[in-house]
Amino acid sequence: MQITEKMVVTLNYTLKDDDGNVIDSAQDGSFTYLHGAANIIPGLENALIGKGEGDSLSVTIEPEEGYGERNDSMTQVVSRDLFEGDEEITVGMQFHAESPDGQPMTVSVAHIEGDDVTIDGNHPLAGVRLNFDVNVVGIREASAEEMEHGHVHGPDGHHH
Ligand SMILES: [Zn+2]
Known part of the structure; x- marks a missing residue:
């Protein structure tokens, strides 16, 4: 077979x-x-x-x-306030989100500086x-x- x-x-x-x-x-x-x-x-x-x-x-x-190739436009800096709950935000954490065209996507925390959290919607690979x-x-x-x-x-x- x-x-x-x-x-x-x-x-x-x-x-x-x-x-x-x-x-x-x-x-x-x-x-x-x-x-x-x-x-x-x-x-x-x-x-x-x-x-x-x-x-x-x-x-x-x-x-x-x-x-796919990395797309830098899928990276953005958001305020820590946007994350609900009191769970601590750490680099590498993943969240479910919605893309601008309404598709479900996974974003990960790439970088944290003060209240600025950089999130990345690229696939990890x-x-x-x-x-x-x-x-x-x-x-x-x-x-x-x-x-x-x-x-x-x-x-x-x-x-x-
Ligand atoms: Zn089935």
Whole structure:
């Protein structure tokens, strides 16, 4: 069986940046995705087409095929007063927000100086070259329900 549209694929992988730092990893067969449904970044999805169970590959993905280039206009300085509650604001904290066109987005705190908080709406991996070592652990056909939903359901069926 080969990876193509409408297949549910299980991968073990390690993701590193160009300095060799591990950004993300799944080695226990717990990562599955529906191929052809934009569940994963385009560069990785394309590299996996035609691969079979047991295949290994190393692939380097440029930002435009990954999480996009950084966009400095998505960074802005806001007043600390804007943050509700009395939770302490720290660098690296993430918040759910709405983009100017109403799309849900995640912003993170990039910098704090006095009452000025710099928030960044870029994906944390925007502008980063991604180096994947991937092993294809399993491939199966997607169910009709999974195809309709555009994502994988767990072994016990529906999880949402
Ligand atoms: Zn579903």
